[in-house]
Amino acid sequence: MIYDLIIIGGGPAGITAGIYAGRQKMKTLLITKEFGGQTAKKATEVCNYPGFERISGMELIDKFVEHLEKQESVEVKFSEAEKIEKNNDIFTIITTDNEKLESKSVIIATGVDPRPLEAVGEKEFIGKGISYCVTCDGPIFRNKTIAVIGGGNAGMEAALFMTNYATKIYVLEFGPDIKADEINQKDAKESGKIEIITNAVVKEIKGENFVNSLVYEDNVSKDPSTGSGQVKTLQVEGVFIEIGHQPATALAKGLVDFTKRDEIVVENETFATKTPGLFAAGDNNSGPYKQIVTAAGEGCKTALAAYDYLRKLNSNSK
Ligand SMILES: Cc1cc2nc3c(=O)[nH]c(=O)nc-3n(C[C@H](O)[C@H](O)[C@H](O)COP(=O)(O)OP(=O)(O)OC[C@H]3O[C@@H](n4cnc5c(N)ncnc54)[C@H](O)[C@@H]3O)c2cc1C
Structure with missing residues (x-):
């Protein structure tokens, strides 16, 4: 036909x-x-x-x-x-x-x-702790610690939405500043659940069957001779990626x-x-x-x- x-x-x-x-x-x-x-x-x-x-x-x-x-x-x-x-x-x-x-x-x-983050482990853990949609998958992370990648409005709104479910939410921003609107930043501060980490370059999302941690490089501590910063790990059970489309x-x-x-x-x-x-x-x-x-x-x-x-x-x- x-x-x-x-x-x-x-x-x-x-x-x-x-x-x-x-x-x-x-x-x-x-x-x-x-x-x-x-x-x-x-x-x-x-x-x-x-x-x-x-x-x-x-x-x-x-x-x-x-x-x-x-x-x-x-x-x-x-x-x-x-x-x-x-x-x-x-x-x-x-x-x-x-x-x-x-x-x-x-x-x-x-x-x-x-837009994918292109970090190690991203593809492997899609649907197993990694998501691009808080309204679809948010409730899965009730009473869990999670991370939202991206400090623009989309990331901050995702983090604010997740305050309904998660106990603790890290927001990781690649750059030195959060770009989300003032009102979103104010609400994030007042939520008592959101911790913002700037200059954070996400390197890897790890887990076994499901996500259990996230590894990032702290750009502030970058050593000019080696070009690399301190590598840090966050224990998280979920990661939402909000870095654009x-x-x-x-x-x-x-x-x-x-x-x-x-x-x-x-x-x-x-x-x-x-x-x-x-x-x-x-x-x-x-x-x-x-x-x-x-x-x-x-x-x-x-x-x-x-x-x-x-x-x-x-x-x-x-
Ligand atoms: C956080 C956020 C808030 C927003 N708030 C508003 C708002 O308040 N007001 C407003 O006017 N706009 C808002 N927008 C913008 C609005 O959502 C978009 O402009 C609108 O959805 C675009 O519609 P679309 O049909 O072009 O594409 P989309 O909404 O992206 O839909 C595309 C569809 O195509 C399907 N598809 C994609 N590829 C394929 C394929 N290869 N084969 C088969 N199917 C495929 C997808 O599954 C999807 O169903 C918002 C956007 C975001 C991200």
């Missing part, structure tokens, strides 16, 4: 694209690892989505999904797309379990992935241009890429102002642009 449209990603951009594609009765497949993306995982409180003065990201996504499920021409497949190819006018999406799915147009709405765009290699930050270059009006029939909506593209409402808006525009593209494609082939 060849779909009219395949949407890759189930965050605000992908779900909105699905709703618009459904309303246009396009035969659509939405492939996603899960529903919600950053909005469900990270945005604990959303106060800027029109119509909702205050709503949790998870609740907002539940409403998006409910709306999507009303679209009869849209199927959903929980899977991970690994590569996109195009031959003549047909795109093939290859999934990580090697399934090949065909479509006449594609919207890439894959958003961003958490990177666009999830590798699957489009060869079909699109990328910015220096690996975002997909799109044209301003319709979010089309350089490959006809291939669009990119949301946080993964070169556009500014990465928000839920803009991702949803781009999902709408790309679905309608894909519809126009298909009409032209179909009339040319007659």
Whole structure:
């Protein structure tokens, strides 16, 4: 079967694209690892989505999904797309379990992935004490000592969220200063549970079956003759990594241009890429102002642009 449209990603951009594609009765497949993306995982409180003065990201996504499920021409497949190819006018999406799915147009709405720390042991302990999402995994660490890596707003907000569960939270920041907003720093101080360690370069996360310690180099004590600082160990049972994000765009290699930050270059009006029939909506593209409402808006525009593209494609082939 060849779909009219395949949407890759189930965050605000992908779900909105699905709703618009459904309303246009396009035969659509939405492939996603899960529903919600950053909005469900990270945005604990959303106060800027029109119509909702205050709503949790998870609740907002539940409403998006409910709306999507009303679209009869849209199927959903929980899977991970690994590569996109195009031959003549047909795109093939290859999934990580090697399934090949065909479509006449594609919207890439894959958003961003958490940036890895690249410390020794990180890959080994993902899901065994290492996490990138406090709202998903926070409760696992009830009454435990944990570390949050990253002293920006994301890290500090993660640490504050974890005060609901953990007994002690270290926040490790690579640089000499914490970059989180004053209000977050003040709340951290007042929590009585958060200890901030700056100039800390995390080297290794250790454990047996589960994380039991973290090793970092203290940059303040760096010896200029050797270039290395004192190596210190913290006994922790959990590590949350909050050092930013990177666009999830590798699957489009060869079909699109990328910015220096690996975002997909799109044209301003319709979010089309350089490959006809291939669009990119949301946080993964070169556009500014990465928000839920803009991702949803781009999902709408790309679905309608894909519809126009298909009409032209179909009339040319007659
Ligand atoms: C801490 C935090 C707080 C925020 N708070 C707000 C806020 O209050 N208000 C606001 O407007 N914005 C907020 N944002 C920003 C907002 O969450 C994002 O702009 C928005 O989620 C982007 O939507 P998206 O659909 O482009 O991508 P994402 O939300 O990143 O969703 C991408 C989706 O694609 C899926 N995916 C990725 N790769 C693949 C693949 N290869 N195959 C299949 N599926 C794939 C993912 O699983 C995910 O479901 C916040 C962000 C963060 C990090």
